[in-house]
Amino acid sequence: MRNSSVFFFGLVIEISLLGLLLIHASVSETAQQPILEQKAELVRTLQLTDLCLFTEARYTRHLSQADLNTAFQDHPLSLEHFPSGSFTQPTIRIGMP
Numbered sequence: 001m002r003n004s005s006v007f008f009f010g011l012v013i014e015i016s017l018l019g020l021l022l023i024h025a026s027v028s029e030t031a032q033q034p035i036l037e038q039k040a041e042l043v044r045t046l047q048l049t050d051l052c053l054f055t056e057a058r059y060t061r062h063l064s065q066a067d068l069n070t071a072f073q074d075h076p077l078s079l080e081h082f083p084s085g086s087f088t089q090p091t092i093r094i095g096m097p
Contacts, residue, residue: 056083 042048 054087
């Protein structure tokens with residue numbers, strides 16, 4: 001069998017699996033809706049804060065609660081040593097200098 005035939009066969013299988021995953025997601029969306037509504041009500045009732053995105057540094061756990069200089073707490077010229085700091089944008093604070 002030629003390499004191009006193997007590639008095409010693998011490509012067809014992967015596209016079929018992707019299609020099945022998309023079909024499964026659309027079918028299960030209606031089944032998950034009541035659970036999502038219950039979770040949203042729980043968040044409103046408990047007044048939970050932002051989602052904890054990263055577990056590494058305290059200034060990347062809750063982005064809305066971090067101050068601007070915590071990334072440089074060891075030294076003002078220190079480099080970012082947590083990878084999650086490079087995935088996030090600085091928060092835009094309106095009305096603050």
